[in-house]
Amino acid sequence: MTPEESITLIKANLAEVLNPEIIDNVILKENRPLRIYWGTAPTGKPHCGYFVPMVKIAELLHAGCHVKILLADKHAHMDSYTPIESIKHRCEYYRLLIRSSLKAIGVDVSKLEFVVGSSFQDSKEYQDDRFRFSNNVTVTQLIKAGSEVVKQGENPTLGSVEYPIWQSLDEEYLDVDAELGGVDQRKLFTFAIDHMPKLGYKVRAHLMNAMVPGLGEAQKMSSSEPSSKINLLDTPEEVTKKLRKAPRFTVETRDGDTLAYEDLSKLKEDYASDALTPQMIKPALIKTLHNLLDPIRKDFAADNEWQRIAELAYPVPVKPVKANKHKPGNEQGNDAAPEYHAETFPPGTAPAENTFRPNPESNYTTEALNMPALDMPGSKSKDIYNSIDSVHGRPLIGQENREIRGVHPRKRKKERSGLEGVGASTAYSVFDKVRDTVADKPNVEKGQRGYSGRREGGLAADGAESMPPVKADERAVREGPHKSPV
Known part of the structure; x- marks a missing residue:
């Protein structure tokens, strides 16, 4: 040259x-x-x-x-x-x-x-x-x-x-x-x-x-505007989709004749005169672009190092996990729920550490407290008077005082069903407050009255028959509200 x-x-x-x-x-x-x-x-x-x-x-x-x-x-x-x-x-x-x-x-x-x-x-x-x-x-x-x-x-x-x-x-x-x-x-x-x-x-x-006009409203194809360009490694489907969506082609098709062009000037002339329509240009353009891009796609598919670099250069963005809607105060995370695996054993073969075996001599079940409210054998009027709205119990085997386990009113799980669930009174509702009685105190002489550090009727107090009458409203103010035993 x-x-x-x-x-x-x-x-x-x-x-x-x-x-x-x-x-x-x-x-x-x-x-x-x-x-x-x-x-x-x-x-x-x-x-x-x-x-x-x-x-x-x-x-x-x-x-x-x-x-x-x-x-x-x-x-x-x-x-x-x-x-x-x-x-x-x-x-x-x-x-x-x-x-x-x-x-x-x-x-x-x-x-x-x-x-x-x-x-x-x-x-x-x-x-x-x-x-x-x-x-x-x-x-x-x-x-x-x-x-x-x-x-x-x-x-x-x-x-x-x-x-x-x-x-x-x-x-x-x-x-x-x-x-x-x-x-x-x-x-x-x-x-x-x-x-x-x-x-x-x-x-x-x-x-x-000269610059290649961008797709859509963009004045030029830009690497920073994905919608304005056709990437060199776009798939055939992506190329076809982008070109078909290009809004610059606005002329309607008039005939289906096949036209061949050997130079760009003739193509421009026919396009300006409406003899050539966008619907006729797009398929030919798509085919030509695929012919240019196919060798590049093949090079990329055959080069593992290039693929690795592409992942590092343009990592796929991770979409944030949308939290489920929940009420205020109900803390929830985005972690997946853990899988549950239950292990079953044939009857009588479960290990001791997997089995609860109550000791009847040292454990007092909550069901055992379901006793009639007024069933207090050996009690006098003052015992009944001071024991209403409290738990009345006797020592178990090996207990000097009342060591009832698991029934403290602040620890016992609230009933969700049964009589208490519909508003009725039960033994629990009558005996809700734990108080010590004469049977629970060591070294107490027979005939002594109930013990309380908060109410009248403490140790050696007079019986109800010796106490002056008290009006109901005055007692309610003094002791606060209490539940009826029936």
Whole structure:
């Protein structure tokens, strides 16, 4: 290929070229290959829009250029799209996918050079130039330069504002003559042309390719907007679904004739005249895209390391578990209910530690307290008077006083059914409060009355027949309410 043919191919199929004379001087006067780079920030997954620069890179390689591909890891972090812990894996993912994409369109990838941005951007020289650069530009200039590439809100981050400085310095530290990018980077390119000479660095040529319109309302396919793009590793079903949902095709079908096109101009002409409809274009476009993407999918499916890197670069987000609705105060977790395993034993074979065997001499069952309220053998009127609304019991075998186990009114489980459950009085309701009686006290002489530390009728107190009459309302105030024994 002659130098003139090389220059023509380098400038072909582009939307615009800034400072094209630089290309001419390098090839015609310096008589050496053009050194050019194309940079990409490893943010979201690469999409079909990458085929446009890939085709141009193929032309540049065919024209004899030395092409570098910058994997701009620092830019990705500044652009607020890539978590810093995922950047390394995404750089490798991009490298593998770009190589496979170029191979799919017949490019010899052995001539490509991949460079990771942090390999030179962390150097002292680069950082010194970065600080020098920042003293020669204003925040307004930086925001304007990055407005088409870096998404900035009303209050942008410092990293996104600095983005143009880094991209301008990349041209110098990659030692290139030109940079390839999309038309959306025009403001970044003119910013570099205006400010790099102020640092004593030369101006570069800038080649701009057209942008692929995004699906839906997006102006371009963007790695950070999943709905605007077709990923290079999308499945055939995903590609078909996305293209069929594209709203830009609005013309209705008029006939079912098969039309063949050998050049794009004729296709555009028929589409403008409504002779070609979206319903006819979509199936052909889907088939063509599958032909391009199938080799990339096969490379990915055959490379276990690439698949491992993809999982690290783009981990599947875990959906938070929605807690079941519950009433306030009812604490519930998201843990799965534990499995229940019951062990059964034949009758008479259960281990002792798995079996409850009550001791009738030392354990007093709660059912044994179901006695008639007034069945107090050997009691006199004062015993009955002081024992109502209390538990009246006698010592068991081996007990000196009443050691009834498991029936304390504060520990006994409340009845949920039976007589008490419907509001009726039972032996429990009559004998709810534990009080000591004469039978429970050691060394008490026969005939002595009941003992109480809270009410009248203590040890050796007079019987009821010797006490003065007390009105019912006065006794109720003195003792508080008590339940009827019947």
